[in-house]
Amino acid sequence: MGVVTSLAVYFVVWWITLFMVLPWGNNPDADVQEGNVPSAPAKPRIGLKAAITTVVAGAIWLIIWFVVRSNLIPLRDTGAI
Numbered sequence: 001m002g003v004v005t006s007l008a009v010y011f012v013v014w015w016i017t018l019f020m021v022l023p024w025g026n027n028p029d030a031d032v033q034e035g036n037v038p039s040a041p042a043k044p045r046i047g048l049k050a051a052i053t054t055v056v057a058g059a060i061w062l063i064i065w066f067v068v069r070s071n072l073i074p075l076r077d078t079g080a081i
Contacts, residue, residue, distance in 0.1 A: 006061075021052050024052075
């Protein structure tokens with residue numbers, strides 16, 4: 001897996017992981033302010049969720065890299081790469 005492919009895979013994994021992490025710990029605000037949707041989270045903690053996403057996506061990417069590098073799934077023989 002080359003550098004560009006590695007970055008592309010990490011980018012896709014990061015976004016998928018972000019969408020899995022976003023709902024964690026969201027509780028709707030008890031006192032809804034005017035202009036807000038009642039289901040909007042009281043404390044979204046986007047920075048914390050971005051950090052968690054980065055770490056989890058890095059771990060997932062390392063697993064993908066190891067599988068491709070060690071040829072556990074022979075992608076080159078199937079013509080996929």
